[in-house]
Amino acid sequence: MAGFFGRIRKQGDEAANGAEGPVAPAPIAASDLARRVELLDSLEETGVGWFWASDAEGRMIYCSPAAIAPFDISPTELAARTITQLFEEERKDEGKGEGTARPLKFLLAARGTLGPTPVRVKLGKGETWWEIAGKPRFAKDGSFAGYRGTARDITGTHEERRKAERASQYDSLTGLANRYRMSRQLEQTLKAYAHAKRSCALMMLDLDRFKQVNDTLGHPAGDELLKQVAGRIRRVLGDRVEIGRLGGDEFQAIIPDGDDRGELGDIAQQLIQMASQPYSINGSRAVIGVSIGIAVAPYDGIEPEELTKAADLALYAAKGGGRGQHRFYSRELRDQASFRHQIEQDLRDAIHGDQLRMHYQPIVDAKTHEVACMEALMRWEHPQRGMISPADFIPVAEEVGLIREMGTWALNDVCRTVSTWPGTVKAAVNVSAVQFAADDFVDVVRKALKSSGVDPGRIELEITESVFMGDVERSARVFAALKKLGVRLALDDFGTGYSSLSYLRDAPFDKIKIDQSFVRGCAGRDSNNLAIVAAVVSLAGALGMETVAEGVETKDELDAVTKQGASHIQGILFSRAMPGEEVLRRFEEGELHFTPRGPEKYRAERRTEFRRIGLIHGDHRYNVFLRNLSKTGAKIEGLLGIEVGTEVVLDLGGGQLAVAVVRRSEGSAQGLEFETPLISDGADGLCTRHRVSPYQIELAGKPLQALGDDPYAALMTMQNRAPKAFMEVQLN
Structure with a gap:
């Protein structure tokens, strides 16, 4: 290599030959521009590092020839580009809010020093990754003269780093x-x-x-x-x-x-x-x-x-x-979680402590209203808490592995009970997917039938579509074994999300139960539910199966499903579930006929409530009782002097404020219509779309935190000046 490194090597050789004795290499002075340039040229030629420079406007005025060689671009073409056009800084998670700022642009605009920064260099079809660094240069008069910097190729290591980083942050x-x-x-x-x-x-x-x-x-x-x-x-x-x-x-x-x-x-x-x-x-x-x-x-x-x-x-x-x-x-979910934990602890005692009871809801013939079958529904009579809903304890029983034991108890209890009923009445028993999947399920059914002596044809096993989520061939074998025992099979909750015609084609069902979600409101003018009911009834008829319309609550629903040909009806219009003792009394007295009793027409779903809430009017917040609640309105009690047309705000708790207008007012009771309908909370409840924002509370001088028990109170910082418009009354 000629130049500086060549001269150094020559001086060393002369010293070795003893020409003039050892001579130390002369240091490069700051004023020795030629040797300094030669040094930089040598560095560029090795490929270890490159250099770049820009003018005051950010245009690229130089880049090491070895660096731009792979891109087949001339110095003139390079000079037409700016620093930010040549160097594209890596951006993480574009569009997701993390790392989307471009520090390189900000540093250049501020004429700050550029630390080692990975950038993508894309010229023409070529693309590579460099690590650049640079410092601003200023003229003697203090004016900005551009950047001078270094660069090196990091393509290989950059890709490895990105792969390792991705592996540490993403699911493989x-x-x-x-x-x-x-x-x-x-x-x-x-x-x-x-x-x-x-x-x-x-x-x-x-x-x-x-x-x-x-x-x-x-x-x-x-x-x-x-x-x-x-x-x-x-x-x-x-x-x-x-x-x-x-x-x-x-x-x-x-x-x-x-x-x-x-x-x-x-x-x-x-x-x-x-x-x-x-x-x-x-x-x-x-x-x-x-x-x-x-x-x-x-x-x-x-x-x-x-x-x-x-x-x-x-x-x-x-x-x-x-x-x-x-x-x-x-916030109520915290209390429910504690309640659920207590249920889990008490459930084993319920099984062995004679706390479980079977109640029965009639399924009547659609034409005669004579009882044809009674669906057995489990109830838990807790010694301290009273009656606990199946919706609370059945899911817990499934999670903790008690549902099989409870299901076996229920099947034996129902079989014994049915043997005391009139011979024309059947009993339906719900079977969970966990029970059905047990290897000994058929044996459990066989033993229950044998020990009770009941006619197998009077026992219906209600099975939901979830049992088909497992081994299809095994399910077919279990169905065949159950039919061989002589029991009847009913497909429960048909049409609720996992339906398939193959279930009906391959499984020997005797009955299809149309889920109440399709029955509810089916008589309405704009409802598509009636068409679904008609389709299911027609399908069942073609397959020789009976149909049960579940959840019938009003007479117009009864009329609608009966006209569509449903063979059986179940719902509170005829009766709620009754204790076994009451069922036996009715049968002994020959009361096999159930008369429909209930409202004539379906109304928008409303929840019966009895809880204290707030009503806001002007500067005042009143205490009232919420009697019932629907998506479009509510009934309240507890205030006198409210006129029809009055605009109020209901504080439903948890920061939920619902603007409403009084549409009916009789004494201390008012009927309200909401300005914006409530929405479902995903289960049986209702909630507002929006809530009081903690940011609003923060503006009122409070610390930023999640909503408390009474968020509205945190906003009430003003003094009440106007007198109260309404009178609160005490309710028992």
């Missing part, structure tokens, strides 16, 4: 973010959104019946199913939403600016419907479901742990409510 199976990344994203998002006064929703998703797929089709099939589920979630939520798999069959989504619970509920229902569609896996068919819990910041939590716990509680409530549901977090 689904390609979604992993638990670590989701935790980091949630923390960063909540911090940024609190500063910007924005909201953020957190959805927790848990697959229903995924374990059955793993157990019956194998873990490779389970992995394939998870990949397909991830793809469906992406299609519903889109690219704006950060989606992650936390592990197993748990997923999570961070939805920016999501505080409208109506919109969030719609999204959740889309996810539930899409996830419940059948999956094709290696030639096999699998059907699962999904339960979803939703919490919204800052309403339900400010910190990541607080919001995550709230979403977890909502998910727990969704799964406990029967699965395939979504639930919003509310």
Whole structure:
């Protein structure tokens, strides 16, 4: 090599030959520009590092020839580009709110020093990754003269780093973010959104019946199913939403600016419907479901742990409510979680302590209204808490593994009871998917029939479509064995999300029960439910099966389903479930006929309530009792002097304020119509779309925190000046 390094080597050789004795190499002085340039030239030629320079306007005036050689670009073409056009800084998670700023642009604009920065260099068809650094240069008069910098090729190491970084942040199976990344994203998002006064929703998703797929089709099939589920979630939520798999069959989504619970509920229902569609896996068919819990910041939590716990509680409530549901977090869920834990502890005592009872609801002939069958429904009479709803304890029994023992007890009790009834009346017993999947299920049925001596034809086993989620061939064998015993089979809750005509084709059902969700309001002018009822009745008739219209509550519903040809009717229009002793008394007295008693027409669903809430008018908040609640209005009691047409605000608790107009007023009772309809909370409850924002409370001088027990009180900072317009009355 000629130049500086060549001269150094020559001087060393002369010293070795003893020409003039050892001579130390002369140092390069700052004024020795030629030797300094030669040194830089040598560095460029080695390829270890390159140099670049820009003018005051940011145009590239130099770049090492070896650096731009692969791009086939001339110095003239290079000079037409600016620094930011040549160097494109890496941006992380574009569109998701993390790292989208461009520090390189800001530093250049501020004429600051550029530390080592990875950039993408794209010229023509070529693309590579460099690490650049640079310093601003200034003329003697202080004017900016451009940048001078270094660069080196890091393409290989950069790709390796990106792969390693991705592996540490993304799930290798689904390609979604992993638990670590989701935790980091949630923390960063909540911090940024609190500063910007924005909201953020957190959805927790848990697959229903995924374990059955793993157990019956194998873990490779389970992995394939998870990949397909991830793809469906992406299609519903889109690219704006950060989606992650936390592990197993748990997923999570961070939805920016999501505080409208109506919109969030719609999204959740889309996810539930899409996830419940059948999956094709290696030639096999699998059907699962999904339960979803939703919490919204800052309403339900400010910190990541607080919001995550709230979403977890909502998910727990969704799964406990029967699965395939979504639930919003509310403060009541904390009390329910404690109650649920107590139920779990007490449930074993209930089984062995003679606390369980069977009640019976009649299923009547649609034409004669004579009882044809009694559906057995389990009740729990707790010694301290009184009667506990099956909706509260059945899901717990399934989770803790007690449902099989409870199901066996119920089957034996019903068989013994039916043997004392008139010979024409049958009894229907619900069978859980867990019971059905047990290896000894057929033997349990056989023993119950034998020990009671009841005619097998008087026992109907009500089976939901969830039993088909497991081994189809095994299900067929169990059905055949049950029919051989002589019992009847009924398909319960038909049409509620997992229906398939193959069930009816392959399974020997005697009866189809049309779910009450299709019966409710079917007589309405704009309802499509009646067409669904007619289709199911027609299908059942073609297959030689009976039909039961469930949940009939009004006479117009009874008339509608009867005209469509439903063979049997069940619902509170005829009778609620009764204790076994009352059923036996009726039968002994020959009371086999049930007369329909109830409202003539279906009305918009309303919940009977009796709880204290607030009514806001002017500067005052009054205490009233909420009697009933529907999506469009409410009935309240407790105030005198309210005129029709008065505008008020109902404080339903938890920051839920509903603007309403008084439409009826009689004494201390008023009927209100809401300005904006309430929405479903995903279960049986109703809630407002929006709530009092913690950011509003913060503006009132309070610390930013999740909503408390009485958020509205935190906003009431003004003094009441006007006298009260209404008089509160004491209600017993």
